Amino acid sequence: MQPSDRSPARNQATSAKAGSAAPPLKSGHAARAIGESAPVAALLARARALDALDHQLRQPLPDALRRQCRLATVQSGRIVFLASSPTWAAKLRLHQNAILTQARTTSGLPIEKFAVKVAALPPVPREPAKRKPLSKASAEHLRQVARSLSDPELRAAYLKLASLAE
Numbered sequence: 001m002q003p004s005d006r007s008p009a010r011n012q013a014t015s016a017k018a019g020s021a022a023p024p025l026k027s028g029h030a031a032r033a034i035g036e037s038a039p040v041a042a043l044l045a046r047a048r049a050l051d052a053l054d055h056q057l058r059q060p061l062p063d064a065l066r067r068q069c070r071l072a073t074v075q076s077g078r079i080v081f082l083a084s085s086p087t088w089a090a091k092l093r094l095h096q097n098a099i100l101t102q103a104r105t106t107s108g109l110p111i112e113k114f115a116v117k118v119a120a121l122p123p124v125p126r127e128p129a130k131r132k133p134l135s136k137a138s139a140e141h142l143r144q145v146a147r148s149l150s151d152p153e154l155r156a157a158y159l160k161l162a163s164l165a166e
Helices: 008-017 038-058 063-067 086-093 096-107 136-148 152-162
Strands: 069-075 078-083 113-118
Touching: 038 069, 038 096, 063 069, 063 086, 069 086, 078 086, 078 096, 086 096, 086 113, 096 113, 136 152
Parallel strands: 078 113
Antiparallel strands: 069 078
16 A cells, blocks of 8 residues: 555545445534444443343342342343352252243243353442541641641642531
8 A cells, every 4th residue: 555545535535436334524523422323322222221131130039149140141032141150050040930931021032041151250340438528526637737737739728628527
């Protein structure tokens, strides 16, 4: 490829000849967000639907089992779960009839097969730790330190922290 083959004018002309579906961006026009793309939007919708179904199917399971398994996919009349170990997979199989019945009811799909695969589960994000409020005594100590500081920026920072008290 010659360096002249890479010029923007040549690429625009070539893509116009090829019948490219996406016209080149003109200055001043913003690109679409990736979530607005039809394939990505479909993928997001499927992921959200699977997540909602996973939550509904695992809800009736015992707490310990619920933490050790996840719905992987529903495809071609088959529902597939992941379990963190063979022991948890065996315990999950004991609930397969109830899960199949609930999956058919919830999803409306003709699900006939149930499978469990042993695999490391994706980590579940932890809920953010709740902040403890700053006590009035701590706020007063911060104000005292602020009064003793000569640096105005540092004094302002300490006073701002003190203002967070209950």
